[in-house]
Each structure stands twice: as structure tokens, then as C-alpha cells.
Amino acid sequence: MRFVVYKLPKITASGTSGKEFVYLDPELTDWVRGSDINDEKVAVGATVSQIYSAAPADNFWHMYSDDDPVKEADSYRGHAKGVSLFDTNTGFWLIHSVPNFPSTKSFSYPATAEKYGQSFFCFSMEVQHLAELAEHWKYIQASPYFINIPTKFSTRFPTLKNVEARQSLPRSATQFWTAKPIRTVQGVTLMAYAKHKKFDGDIWNDLISRQNKVTLAVESWLNGSGDDLHTTCTANSQVQNTFSDAENPRQIAYNGMRMATRTQGAELRDLKVHTIQVQYDEFQIEMFQIGANFCIVKKRLDAE
Secondary structure, rough: OOOEEEOOEEEHHHOOOOOOOOEEEEOOOOEEOOOOOOOOEEEEHHHHHHHOOOOOOOOOEEEOOOOOOOOOOOOOOOOOEEEEEEOOOOOOOEEEEEOOOOOOOOOOOOOOHHOEEEEEEEEEEEEEHHHHHHHHHHHHOOEEEEEEEEEEHHOOOOOHHHHHOOOOOOOOOOOEEEEEEEEOOOOOOEEEEEEOOOOOOHHHHHHHHHHHEEEEOOOOOOOOOOOOOOEEOOOEEEEEEOOOOOOHHHHHHHHHOOOOOOOOOHHHHHHOOOOOEEOOOOOOOOOOOOOEEEEOOOOOEEEE
């Protein structure tokens, strides 16, 4: 299982109600449009709904969010949202951007999240990768609100208990970022980047771009409180802010989260700029915010 979904924003002029979405997986060569993100029988709904029928004694699951449906938003911890479910062999990780989602009882897409565009990125992996996921969640200070850890999982992956207890790095820690490869069941290697709030830099410019020695074109949610990351050049890498100040983020589809490979694509190719397809769950470019990234060094989702 590996797919990407964009929930389209509600824009009267373009005729979108806020429930439509576009979907892409390795079996497709182009985006397919769907009419109702609230349908529990398609992509997102079918994936999340597996948790509601999973046996607690045999399955690990984890719903986390800085703005979940159970309590008030938590701005202190990581700005991150996701859902994960594993049996003793394999499981999935769904990273998303939707506030107040999903419910702990049954699948339902919140009406409060229809206005803006939202993103979903899901992939399957073998159970041993829970070790990397647990470290990732610890670094970003994920906020679990519905988590089940059977004894056989906590014994094999003890860091999961730290995640459940919301325990992050010890005070003696000196490393405030992590990058771990995770291989999907289809054989695609993902790089999972995470930074703790004590990481003194921006995740795009000071971590991903420099670690990979590549140039990135970055667009992100501009409606946050942090200062924008302006275009930055170094000897080994370059980060370009591809939004102009004149653009209004409330009028831009997908919450201003258009991918570098989609925006200015021709111009980037002409300049021979190397782009990495990124799923990102941090919507304001802020120098000291906790954050996490996933990079797929592929030009197409179906590339192996």
C-alpha cells in the first residue's frame, strides 16, 4: 500500500465543495479525482477504518496530532499528525495534515477541515521498522491521543512506551535531528527526517538540503506565526522560497503546499535544479519549530 491524496480546498469559483480529492498510487500514471473524502470505502477511509476492527491484543495502533478531536490544540509539542497500525508482520503509516482527525470511534472526515486543502501520504512497511518510527515520533514530540501497545510490541520496541508517555530526548542529548531510511513493502526506500525543537536551524535549509547536497524549491503554509525562510544559497545547496509576498495563501489550492515538482516545474528543469518529492507536515516555516519530513528520491510515485 502506497498512495498520496490531496483533499481539494473549498473554492466556490472553481466549484469545489471541500470534499473532493485527487489520488495517486503506483498503479496509476496520473491523478484520479474522487468526489467524497468522507467515504470510508476509498483510500483514506478504508485505511483508517482498519483500526476500528483491529484486535487490541494482537495489534499496535497510534493516532497522534497536535490538534486532535479529543482535547485542545497543543502548540508546545510537534506540529505533526498521523495514524499507524501494525500486526506482528506488517503495518502502515498514514501522515496527514487534517485537524481534529481521525475520530477514535469510527471514520468520519470533519466538516471543520473542508475549507482548506489537506494532504495524506500513506505507505506500508514490515514491522521491524517500528523501531525507526518510534525514534521519529520521539524526536518530533508526537502527541498520541489514541494508542494501543500490546506487551509483545512494547517488549520488542521499548521506545513506543516513551512515545506513549510523551517522553522526548533526555536533557543530556546533544543530537537534535535524525534521518533514518525506511523501506516499504514494495521495496522503495524513504528517508525519514525529524528535528527536535532544540535543533538550531530550519529543517529544509539546514538539514535536508545540506545533508543531500541538493537544491530544493520549497513552498509551505504561510499563515503561521514564524518568519518566512527566504531564498538561501550555499556552496553545496540552495533553498528557494517559491511564493511571492504578493500571493494570498488563503486563495491558493492545497493550503499552499504545492510540491516543488509541480510548481515551476519547467523552470526548475531548465535550471537543472534537483528536486525531491516531499511530504511535509509542518505548515509554517519557523526556525525553531519541531518538524518532520519524508523524502522520496523518485520522480514518480510508481518508480522503483
